[in-house]
Amino acid sequence: MQNLNIEETKYTPRIELDASNGTISIVGKSYPENTFEFYEPVMKWLEDYFDGNAQAETKINLEIIYFNSSSSKLFFDLFDLLEEANDANTIIINWIYDEENESALEAGEDFQEDFENLTINLISK
């Protein structure tokens, strides 16, 4: 399976989806004009990955400094997808936030609350 890398832009994060070692990372800001269109290849990649291409353990690092409300919705959809894959896979999610970034922490807490079956670590840096 092909890896997927998307360079960081002013409005979008750096995205690295690595199928060979099972690591996924999304780092940066997320407030594109058309959020769902932007993340479509990412969601598609994840579906393919968990459809028989996943490693024994999948590690997901999310470090989102700034995000719009569409991105927030998108992350819920992403966690839905992960929750579904969680039964058949080992998935560890690290939600990394700056301790001064209250909104990032709150978002992480919301995800923990809504997705009790997922392993979501809140990591302050």
Added chain:
Amino acid sequence: MVTHENKLIAEIEELKKEFEKTTDKLIKDVKRQDKIMSRSDKRQQQEYDELQKKFLEVEALQREIEDTQKEVVFTMGAIGESRSKETGNHVKRVAQYSKILAHHYGLDEKEAEMLKQASPMHDIGKVAIPDAVLNKPGRFDEEERKIMDTHAQLGYDMLKMSDRPLLKMAATVAYEHHEKWNGKGYPNQLKGEDIHIYGRITALADVFDALGSSRVYKEAWDDERIFKMFKEERGEHFDPQLIDIFFDNLDEFLEVRDSLKDVH
């Protein structure tokens, strides 16, 4: 019959389960949406507050910068004045006269106000003129006159490196305030509208005030004599349009002169 009925019930039961699942999901989605919205509202509020705070800070800094510029320019003007034979409120009056001329000439309020602040620096180059020449009592000989006349170039050289609009303007004023409309001024013998309007304005303002003030070496000219000279120098020393503005708005100039009299 009974079997048939049971089957229908079973189907409805199945539908009910599906329906419950779907409504549960819908409720979950709506709740999630509400949460996203309220989080987002909270965030927007914080962001807007933060922006407002930053805007105020930027405004305060902007004011600070402008005030500092004004102070620097005014102080430099005062230094220039201390090195020249002009005294008292000369610099302040020249500033006001320049603004009146700029205003009636058609420069906008901001530019006229800037010229008011920049014009007092016209003699800043005199700080680099040797004391022996500068403080010489009586008339200058030809050599000394030449040295004195370098103050326009010197002032320009001091200010020209700046990128600050006000100091750039002051550089132009220093450079061109001794040019004459007929091309017989210095340092570059510029003619007519080749002389920047800032230079033409300050030239008139400076001469009007110098003539009307008394000095150790000369009496103040009376108005009659000044006006006669201005009429003669219309289109010679001075921009004819500025001379017309001067006479058309004489009251304004005399008012400034009265309110900023030198105290002896």
